Amino acid sequence: MQKKILTDTTNLFNKLPVLLLIVLSSSFMLTGCNDDKPNKPLIKTQIKKYNKVTVLKGSVSDDKQTSLSGEVKITDEQGNIITTAKLQKNNRFTVEIPAGTTLPIVLTFDPGNGGNKLISVAVDPYIKIYEINPRTTAIAKQAKALGGYTVVNIMQAANSAVNAPGRNRTSANFRGDPTKQYGGWH
Numbered sequence: 001m002q003k004k005i006l007t008d009t010t011n012l013f014n015k016l017p018v019l020l021l022i023v024l025s026s027s028f029m030l031t032g033c034n035d036d037k038p039n040k041p042l043i044k045t046q047i048k049k050y051n052k053v054t055v056l057k058g059s060v061s062d063d064k065q066t067s068l069s070g071e072v073k074i075t076d077e078q079g080n081i082i083t084t085a086k087l088q089k090n091n092r093f094t095v096e097i098p099a100g101t102t103l104p105i106v107l108t109f110d111p112g113n114g115g116n117k118l119i120s121v122a123v124d125p126y127i128k129i130y131e132i133n134p135r136t137t138a139i140a141k142q143a144k145a146l147g148g149y150t151v152v153n154i155m156q157a158a159n160s161a162v163n164a165p166g167r168n169r170t171s172a173n174f175r176g177d178p179t180k181q182y183g184g185w186h
Contacts, residue, residue, distance in 0.1 A: 058130035
């Protein structure tokens with residue numbers, strides 16, 4: 001009897017690689033059968049909108065610090081005009097955004113004199129004051145290049161637009177002759 005059990009286990013061990021191969025191949029076939037369902041994004045983004053009429057305020061400035069005139073166009077991401085606002089004194093604007101407007105919205109100023117358009121992007125319904133200038137334009141363009149006007153892309157673009165030194169230039173990490181730092185002893 002003991003010899004028969006030993007023979008049966010030996011046969012089982014001899015067949016184990018074949019059994020493993022069958023189990024693994026069938027599991028691969030089962031995982032490949034679910035191709036008809038569309039892939040869902042890993043991160044769900046919540047659609048944000050203005051629930052009620054909202055007043056946005058802000059200002060427009062360029063690198064030349066000139067007095068600007070014209071209007072700010074407020075559009076959706078596809079370029080459909082939602083509303084416009086005329087610049088007031090000191091390059092300031094005030095505009096009412098209709099209730100139900102879905103974010104993101106793009107605030108665009110075109111100087112009309114052959115100058116570059118300046119833009120800013122609204123992605124959060126709680127922020128009510130916007131600047132439109134070359135820096136906000138660079139951030140918006142970078143966010144668009146990252147995949148669109150989302151909160152994450154705007155934040156990433158804004159972080160990369162900050163001019164920070166590549167290394168710490170303070171005295172905290174200075175490892176040298178203290179008489180040479182800052183031109184000598186102070």
